[in-house]
Amino acid sequence: MTYSRFILGCLLVLMAATVAVAAPVHSYLPEGELYNSQVVAPEKVLGFEIGDRHVRHDQLVSYFQQLASSSSRVKLTQIGRTNELRSQLLVTISAEQNLANLDELLAKRSFLNTNKAKKSADEPLVIWLGYSVHGDEISGANAAMVVAYYLGASNSESIKQLLDNTILVLEPSMNPDGMDRFVNWVNTHRNSTINTNPDHIEHHQPWRTGRTNHFGFDLNRDWLLLTQQETINRLPYFYQYQPNILGDFHEMGSHSSYFFQPGIPTRNNPLTPKANIELTTALAKYHATALDQQQQLYFSQESFDDFYYGKGSTYPDISGGIGILFEQASSRGMVQKTANGDLTFAQGIQNHVTTSLSTIHGAWQNRDSLKNYRNDFYQSVEGLVDDENYHGYLIQANQDSYRVNELLAKLTQHKIDVFALASDYRADGVLYPKGRSFYVPLNQPQYRIIKTLFAQPTQFNDNSFYDVSGWTMSLALDLNVKEIKRSRSLKLAQQTWQASAAKTEQLASDAYAYAFEWHHYLAPKLLQQLLSQGVKAKVTTKAFSAKVVQGSQKFGTGSIVIPSGIEQPANWQSILTSAAQNIGIELFAISSGLSVEGVDLGSGSIKPLKPIEVLLVGGKGISQYETAEVLFYLDKQLGIPVTVVEKQRLNKIELSRYSHMIMVDGSYADFSDAMTAKIELWIKHGGTLVAQKRAAKWSSEKGLLNANFVSKKQINQMFDTSDLPYQDKANLASRKRISGAIYQTQLDTSHPLAYGFTDQNLPMFRNSNLIMDLPSTPFITVAQYSKSPLLSGYTDKNLVNRIANNAAVIAHNVGKGRVIATTENLTFRGYWQGTAKLLANSLFFSHVFSAY
Known part of the structure; x- marks a missing residue:
């Protein structure tokens, strides 16, 4: 036939x-x-x-x-x-x-090994x-x-x-x-x-x-x-x-x-x-x-x-x-x-x-x-690469090896070759140390995927987007990546990067105290495991240097200290070392309470931490996506039990058993006055409310949050609609919307909610046009947008200018409790790891700061 x-x-x-x-x-x-x-x-x-x-x-x-x-x-x-x-x-x-x-048929037609071989x-x-x-x-x-x-x-x-x-x-x-x-x-x-x-x-x-x-x-x-x-x-x-x-x-x-x-x-x-x-x-x-x-x-x-x-x-x-x-x-x-x-x-x-x-x-x-x-x-790849004015991307070493390895792992899953530097490299005054810095050449079959993962476009032929317009992976992971104009001076490892298990050393059992630093992405996971098993831990609000086996080690603010000289569970050292080894976080054994430099270990600046109980509000009217993203981060990645309660059932819940309540984007207009009063009383008695996007706006409208939001009417007034024909209606709506773009914020790295961050520049993801004005009250702004904030993706210039210099994250006292609010999605789609730690810090360190 x-x-x-x-x-x-x-x-x-x-x-x-x-x-x-x-x-x-x-x-x-x-x-x-x-x-x-x-x-x-x-x-x-x-x-x-x-x-x-x-x-x-x-x-x-x-x-x-x-x-x-x-x-x-x-x-x-x-x-x-x-x-x-x-x-x-x-x-x-x-x-x-x-x-x-x-297998043989598929291997013969593969383009992954070369972009030059002519296929049959x-x-x-x-x-x-x-x-x-x-x-x-x-x-x-x-x-x-x-x-x-x-x-x-x-x-x-x-x-x-x-x-x-x-x-x-x-x-x-x-x-x-x-x-x-x-x-x-x-x-x-x-x-x-x-x-x-x-x-x-x-x-x-x-x-x-x-x-x-x-x-x-x-x-x-x-x-x-x-x-x-x-x-x-x-x-x-x-x-x-x-x-x-x-x-x-x-x-x-x-x-x-x-x-x-x-x-x-x-x-x-x-x-x-x-x-x-x-x-x-x-x-x-x-x-x-x-x-x-x-x-x-x-x-x-x-x-x-x-x-x-x-x-x-x-x-x-x-x-x-x-x-x-x-x-x-x-x-x-x-x-x-x-x-x-x-x-x-x-x-x-x-x-x-x-x-x-x-x-x-x-x-x-x-x-x-x-x-x-x-x-x-x-x-066509070779010709496209020849037209570029750079040869590839250099990924700078970061204190948080986890996020660096996350990027490298994603690149290799996309069949992109990555090479570690075989010798130190310096460019524009920045040192790229060998073995911990990595190069991604453009000239390889996955050229277009490399471009889409690293590029930061802000200009587009059509400004209407069904989905996001910015998703730059390096910005999502808050990593410094540099375009390399010429790669000849780079000395690279002969083999492509491959993931390897983190190594941890055995620690002395008679140490005065143990400590780990907070910059590792999974540091909150280790702290959660300790606190949930009764191990008592503290956080330092001032830097210090201490004697360890390796010599002297500097511990920045946010480092976690586990003293031996206080009441601890019988098997606490086993719990500590086993958890650290399983997670891959380096522990330090401190030999003396007298610091080499900075505060001593008995200082009041090293504050005790308490176990947390987290309630996440969900249900009809609440974004199932943002709820999922928070749950995925806290539950799947950090191992924190999260109790999800539908907002329709919240009035029946005894809030006093929870230390924290997280409210993501959604409609809260149907909260009764009694429900609002119940939440306010819970906060004043010591609870912490973490409010995201429209939940933050609701908190402001109810007097719980000391912030003002730009109204919809004010947004509309930014756009000239005179003489617009009917056919421009959809285009105007697109200009008023932020489907998904990346913005630069300035982080107050001295604030406890910013522990673990070493760079003031923090990219954040925005997918709404909610704008929170910069408060006049001092000490409550944790992060604000930079003067020219748009990094990647589309946003109309009117909105960009209105967002510039305004607040992204604020936090303050309400009675004995705290309210922490942001206009952004800190855990967007599970890959936005650069800002996720702000959420973890809001849980563990909410009572470490006092804004008033």
Whole structure:
């Protein structure tokens, strides 16, 4: 059978009537096809037909296991486990002989070792289809079973020809934990009789939606940042397969239709080659034809964008492939009444099956162009590097080796080569010590990823952003990185950097005291482990030097001292040394209470610390993302137990058992006067309120925070709207919004909330236009914006000028307690480690300072 029969088969499925209700798998597929009866169909395993129920993840796994057992074309790989221990599956579908030689085939076509080798024209085409990265966008995961069955069971010669020359990779559920959270909700609340009413509980998830993973993170923002386990598990396989094309299947609002890229042309990142957009546009014609045949509404060159490279549809664009976003209007249940009529779950599945097949069809038709594009993508690197006025980036050694290693680890996960300096280097008066400073050359295959991780653009062709406009990794980690104009004078290690375990030495058991410094990112984790097990620790508010085994050691403010001469638990030294070794933090054994320089160890300037009990306010109306980011930092990274309480339940909670309350961005207008009074009384009795963004503004409005915020009316008055035509309405809204940009602040490093920071310049992430005026009261401003604060990303100059010199973090007493407030997200997306310690300091050191 010739390839033309494959095209005909695809057209037949496109002309088939849209499946509106649950149906056997064949109903979603081309008419007249013959299938291998030995290959198991989904309904035979599930016990119900596709579209009849929302499939749980264990049922999805069970089907793919049996499909792989019954079809020699299907290979199943477990690429890892989620936080809730669900399997992450990768399904590879190709001819049997290709699967037998898969590693060799993939290695031959790899561009990771060189950007100069010409690739063979007969190398296989690789297509990756990723479904339901947002767990509540579930039609994709169900469509994956249909597509896999079709490819694994079809007896047509055209499919055999395709599979002889193509490797297809399906990720049926990119977010297993979120998938089950959503599916269990829908299956619990669906009626026996179908209810199309959008008000029905089936269509309304609770606060922690299935969109996110276990911790509450949007996994479709994590491809570049690599903070979540699911992404970390996936990326090595992405680079093993290096797909020519990646389809990313989503859902959107119920009243919409169907979307596929190219999207808005002006919203593409300039690092994306024009040929990428041209190929995406060419492939769009196949999706349009497919949906036309089914008379499905759709749109393409509107909405969304391809600017932020941390998404499944954009990360391939800087990795030699073509990423394509697909969005299906969501039934968010079985059936929902919409502006376009009743939308069924089965319709959503059918549309994703249709565009999955049109992606395969279009990619096969354009296989030579896709292969040539990938070859040209890497061949062009040398010329692009020649056009740059610098050769690479030099990463300066930092007191906090953890954050330096975090950056290096992320670079290596992105297959970027990093080299340690083999000898000291000095530039512009700055010393870059050997072994602890690192060089990233531009001239390597991952040139575009290097650029996107380090560049700091502030000017853009289109100022409308679907996601963030600034994400510079070095700024997020608060690391100094320098562009190197000429690299000839650098002496580098011969081998690329590789992570190694931190080493700690055995300490004397008879020391007068033990101490560790606070600049290490995980120092709060060590302190938490000590305090939670009854070990008594103190923090120094003045620097001192003490006698240690190595000689004399200087300890800066914020260093933690654990004295031997006070009441400690019986096994406290074992607890201390074991915890320090496990975390990788250097401990010092101090031999005398008489300091070499500065305060002695019995000084009142070395203050005792208390265990903490943290309450985090969540629930409807509160940002599930910011709550997740705080929880991830405190719970996952620092090991601090956090009690999450929905704000609707807060009035029933006895606050006196908690030392700290964290309120992230959200709406608090529905707090009653009694609830506000309860919080105020708790603070006055010694509690600490940490308020972020709109929670900070609420604190100001209720008189808890000594700060003033710029009003919405004042924001509007910054922009001249005279003579603006209606068509400029959206552009004006974009100018007033800060989608995500990076700003420079000046940190008061003498303040206890800034312990562990040695540099006054601290980059912060902003994704709101909340502006807090600089207070006139002295000593309460911990951080304020610099005179010219914008470092990376887009913000209208009117907002930049209004933000300049104003407050970013303030803290002061309220009775016996404290209120600490910021307009920023200190733990944004789990990778913003540069400012995260401000939050830890707000917990452990809130009673170390007194502003009044």
